[in-house]
Amino acid sequence: MLSKLMNLDRRLIFIFVALAVIIPTLLPLNLPINVSEPTQKIYDYIDALPAGSTIMIAFDYGPSSLPELNPMAKAVLRHCFDKGVRVIGMTLYPFAPTLADTLITEVAEEAGAVNGEDYVFLGFRPGGEQVMLRMGISIGSVFEKDYTNTPLTEISMMKDITNYGQIDLILDLASGSTTDLWITYVNVKYNQQIAAGVTGVIVSNMYPYLQTNQLVGLMPGYLGASEYEKLIGVPEKGTQGINNASPVHVLILGLVIIGNIVFFIQRRREG
Amino acid sequence: MLKTIQWIVVTLVLCISVSTVFSQGLTPPLNVTAVDTANDDGSSITIKWDAAAEDSGISGYQILRRIADGELETIGDLLPVGTTTYVDSAIEGGTAYTYVVRAVSATEATADSEQTAPVEGSGEWFHTEKTPLFIAMLLFSAAIVWNIYNARSGKEVFVRRIPGLEAVDEAIGRATEMGRSILYVLGLGGVSGVATVASMTILAQVARRTADYETPLRVPCNDPIVMNVVREMVKTAYLEEGHPDAYNEENIFFLTEDQFAYAAGVDGIMVREKPATVFLQGSFAAESLILAETGNSIGAIQIAGTDSEHQLPFFIAACDYTLIGEELYAASAYLSKEPMLLGSLRGQDWGKVLIFGAIALGVILELSGITWITTLLQRVN
Amino acid sequence: MKRQVPLVLCFLFGVVMCFTQFSPHSFSQSIYDEVVYWALIMSPFALAVGTITLVQTHVIRIRRRTEHWQYSFVVFAGLLTMVVIGLPFGPQHPAFAWLFNNVQVPLDATMFSLLAFLIASAAFRAFRARTFEASLLLISAMIVLIGNVPVGDLIWNTVLSWLPWDNGASEARQWILGNPNLSARRGIILGVSLGVISQAIRLILGIERSYIGGGD
Numbered sequence: 001m002l003s004k005l006m007n008l009d010r011r012l013i014f015i016f017v018a019l020a021v022i023i024p025t026l027l028p029l030n031l032p033i034n035v036s037e038p039t040q041k042i043y044d045y046i047d048a049l050p051a052g053s054t055i056m057i058a059f060d061y062g063p064s065s066l067p068e069l070n071p072m073a074k075a076v077l078r079h080c081f082d083k084g085v086r087v088i089g090m091t092l093y094p095f096a097p098t099l100a101d102t103l104i105t106e107v108a109e110e111a112g113a114v115n116g117e118d119y120v121f122l123g124f125r126p127g128g129e130q131v132m133l134r135m136g137i138s139i140g141s142v143f144e145k146d147y148t149n150t151p152l153t154e155i156s157m158m159k160d161i162t163n164y165g166q167i168d169l170i171l172d173l174a175s176g177s178t179t180d181l182w183i184t185y186v187n188v189k190y191n192q193q194i195a196a197g198v199t200g201v202i203v204s205n206m207y208p209y210l211q212t213n214q215l216v217g218l219m220p221g222y223l224g225a226s227e228y229e230k231l232i233g234v235p236e237k238g239t240q241g242i243n244n245a246s247p248v249h250v251l252i253l254g255l256v257i258i259g260n261i262v263f264f265i266q267r268r269r270e271g
Numbered sequence: 272m273l274k275t276i277q278w279i280v281v282t283l284v285l286c287i288s289v290s291t292v293f294s295q296g297l298t299p300p301l302n303v304t305a306v307d308t309a310n311d312d313g314s315s316i317t318i319k320w321d322a323a324a325e326d327s328g329i330s331g332y333q334i335l336r337r338i339a340d341g342e343l344e345t346i347g348d349l350l351p352v353g354t355t356t357y358v359d360s361a362i363e364g365g366t367a368y369t370y371v372v373r374a375v376s377a378t379e380a381t382a383d384s385e386q387t388a389p390v391e392g393s394g395e396w397f398h399t400e401k402t403p404l405f406i407a408m409l410l411f412s413a414a415i416v417w418n419i420y421n422a423r424s425g426k427e428v429f430v431r432r433i434p435g436l437e438a439v440d441e442a443i444g445r446a447t448e449m450g451r452s453i454l455y456v457l458g459l460g461g462v463s464g465v466a467t468v469a470s471m472t473i474l475a476q477v478a479r480r481t482a483d484y485e486t487p488l489r490v491p492c493n494d495p496i497v498m499n500v501v502r503e504m505v506k507t508a509y510l511e512e513g514h515p516d517a518y519n520e521e522n523i524f525f526l527t528e529d530q531f532a533y534a535a536g537v538d539g540i541m542v543r544e545k546p547a548t549v550f551l552q553g554s555f556a557a558e559s560l561i562l563a564e565t566g567n568s569i570g571a572i573q574i575a576g577t578d579s580e581h582q583l584p585f586f587i588a589a590c591d592y593t594l595i596g597e598e599l600y601a602a603s604a605y606l607s608k609e610p611m612l613l614g615s616l617r618g619q620d621w622g623k624v625l626i627f628g629a630i631a632l633g634v635i636l637e638l639s640g641i642t643w644i645t646t647l648l649q650r651v652n
Numbered sequence: 653m654k655r656q657v658p659l660v661l662c663f664l665f666g667v668v669m670c671f672t673q674f675s676p677h678s679f680s681q682s683i684y685d686e687v688v689y690w691a692l693i694m695s696p697f698a699l700a701v702g703t704i705t706l707v708q709t710h711v712i713r714i715r716r717r718t719e720h721w722q723y724s725f726v727v728f729a730g731l732l733t734m735v736v737i738g739l740p741f742g743p744q745h746p747a748f749a750w751l752f753n754n755v756q757v758p759l760d761a762t763m764f765s766l767l768a769f770l771i772a773s774a775a776f777r778a779f780r781a782r783t784f785e786a787s788l789l790l791i792s793a794m795i796v797l798i799g800n801v802p803v804g805d806l807i808w809n810t811v812l813s814w815l816p817w818d819n820g821a822s823e824a825r826q827w828i829l830g831n832p833n834l835s836a837r838r839g840i841i842l843g844v845s846l847g848v849i850s851q852a853i854r855l856i857l858g859i860e861r862s863y864i865g866g867g868d
Contacts, residue, residue, distance in 0.1 A: 531763035600847030
């Protein structure tokens with residue numbers, strides 16, 4: 001019995017996980033959310049920007065991390081449009097343009113923001129760190145046109161923006177290692193303020209940058225999305241996501257505890 | 272008579288007060304200097320002036336610029352009253368500029384400073400504020416180079432045992448005995464990633480052994496350029512081991528650049544081909560656990576290694592051996608036993624001692640209230 | 653010669669790029685800009701090389717009728733569909749967006765969501781308090797895990813309401829991530845950074861040459 005429990009068929013665990021996700025999706029929970037300091041810092045930074053300031057959002061994630069990072073993007077975009085902060089969207093991820101464009105357009109329509117005046121989406125360019133470095137010299141030399149093929153020179157909000165010098169904050173929404181690159185190449189070289197919203201799996205990787213203030217703030221996965229939604233007062237998919245994720249966390253915790261209890265009993269028996 | 276004197280005194284006081292009030296906004300900025308901006312590429316000139324007194328009545332400053340004998344032109348927007356520095360970044364090389372700082376009052380009264388001496392922008396060849404960083408780089412590089420060349424003399428270099436690398440031969444041997452293939456996964460990094468290059472150097476060593484044992488080596492790549500480099504590298508390894516005929520180019524192939532499609536592809540290969548040994552070396556992200564758990568489920572012996580420290584827990588949980596961080600970079604030296612490469616490891620350790628010493632010294636000095644080291648490092652940052 | 657040229661190029665570019673980091677002069681910065689620009693131009697070529705290699709690999713599979721060769725047709729079907737719609741009409745075209753949102757998004761999300769299942773099974777199998785150190789790690793992991801979701805604070809504020817501070821689970825998680833986790837991570841980062849510099853010096857000096865096939 002004990003050894004059966006110790007070597008529990010992983011398919012059984014998979015079924016438990018599936019149930020722990022499906023049940024709260026069908027019967028939504030409404031857990032209280034407390035805003036953590038790193039998320040609050042991003043909110044405060046953007047909130048303190050005067051109208052007409054510009055932030056750049058890098059949508060460095062693909063469809064796989066969309067459920068975690070899209071709610072963050074949505075909440076920040078809402079906040080920016082509400083405050084009159086202009087947004088430049090771009091991505092270093094080849095699969096992101098469609099999802100990023102759809103999202104920005106959706107939020108902009110809802111907030112009444114005008115393309116080319118309140119926001120612009122530049123699309124994707126391959127090259128990773130080379131794109132970042134080159135934009136420090138001239139954004140127009142990397143993105144001659146925006147996603148809709150309008151030359152940057154014809155976009156009114158880009159008239160007074162040449163490079164990072166005119167951008168108040170870069171928010172990297174990332175599922176990979178792009179935040180490290182933004183910090184290494186853009187924060188260090190151009191002294192640009194960077195904030196990040198990342199998937200839960202890489203959150204702990206960001207803490208060294210928080211401590212050195214190389215990151216203005218950090219939104220950790222679903223939790224960060226739900227916190228930002230709470231701050232702007234619009235609970236949506238981030239809040240729903242973190243509520244759905246809660247039972248799975250409890251399940252994993254339970255499995256670990258059971259595994260250890262069985263392990264101890266077995267070890268004692270074996271002497 | 273007294274009345275007349277009183278009248279004169281009152282008038283005088285009034286006159287002085289009124290003139291003071293009006294002249295407050297008109298005090299010209301003092302000690303205005305324009306110099307070439309230090310540590311730049313010669314594309315800017317820095318203008319400085321003294322801060323105005325709080326009751327000066329100045330509400331802002333406007334910078335004016337003159338090229339040679341030309342007219343004074345306004346540059347930039349009106350600067351707030353607290354400003355004492357302005358960097359003019361719109362200059363051309365080889366042109367001399369003179370500047371005037373104009374104080375502007377709330378009533379739009381103005382007072383111009385004296386014109387500065389002509390100044391030209393010129394680029395510096397060395398960034399003086401980066402001197403400590405440059406010295407640190409030189410010291411560290413010198414330590415490594417010294418140890419590399421010292422190692423050439425044949426002095427033995429002790430390297431602690433790294434179980435993950437000790438197991439490489441055993442893992443390859445196991446695959447050979449079982450008559451199954453070896454799967455080598457280089458991660459998601461491009462050819463410019465140092466972790467990918469380190470992984471390729473391990474692959475070169477693995478390829479030499481698989482060439483000897485004639486064990487099939489499969490390398491699914493995430494980056495086409497990496498794939499081409501790897502093909503060339505493995506081919507050379509087989510050639511040098513005297514088994515060029517055992518090299519099969521099709522075993523090194525490009526799957527996809529998409530992270531999870533790549534994970535799905537590699538998982539598929541694992542499940543179908545059931546390799547006896549799986550190497551997961553390089554730069555990994557969220558797909559690390561998907562790969563490692565699948566490898567675990569097929570019973571393969573797994574040796575992982577990454578500098579993506581956030582993925583280390585996943586590898587440690589699911590793999591038999593894991594190279595942690597810098598061990599990945601030490602692998603090439605460890606496996607090849609090449610004295611010069613081993614020497615560089617010792618140089619690395621000297622660097623660690625240096626950093627450790629600096630941390631300890633910094634903590635002691637900070638606790639003793641001596642803060643210049645911290646200030647120096649903050650300046651470098 | 654075939655090996656000497658890459659080694660010389662590697663040395664030259666390595667030293668020059670290092671020099672440009674310390675020299676703000678317009679000449680050195682223009683070299684830096686130029687190199688960055690070259691690297692940028694190379695990226696689209698890499699995509700082209702990738703596509704060509706992918707086609708080659710699958711053509712060979714079909715020709716040789718290797719195991720599961722039929723699936724290679726699916727690769728070509730997917731590639732052609734996206735190219736036929738994407739190239740003339742651009743990625744904004746509704747058909748392209750539809751395919752992206754209804755094929756690519758669910759496929760990628762499915763793979764990513766596997767993590768939830770795999771983390772659960774790996775945690776159950778590997779998280780054992782075998783030693784004192786392992787026990788410390790285990791306890792930290794459990795706190796971070798439960799502090800990551802609002803249910804952690806809910807449990808804390810309900811079960812441990814007699815304690816003098818609220819939201820202990822998320823506070824404890826924040827402390828673990830910001831202190832012990834950070835210290836360990838810094839140690840690893842320092843080691844990795846030194847390893848990277850050492851590796852770079854070996855590459856620049858041409859001592860590490862296995863990436864071009866090794867040997868002399």
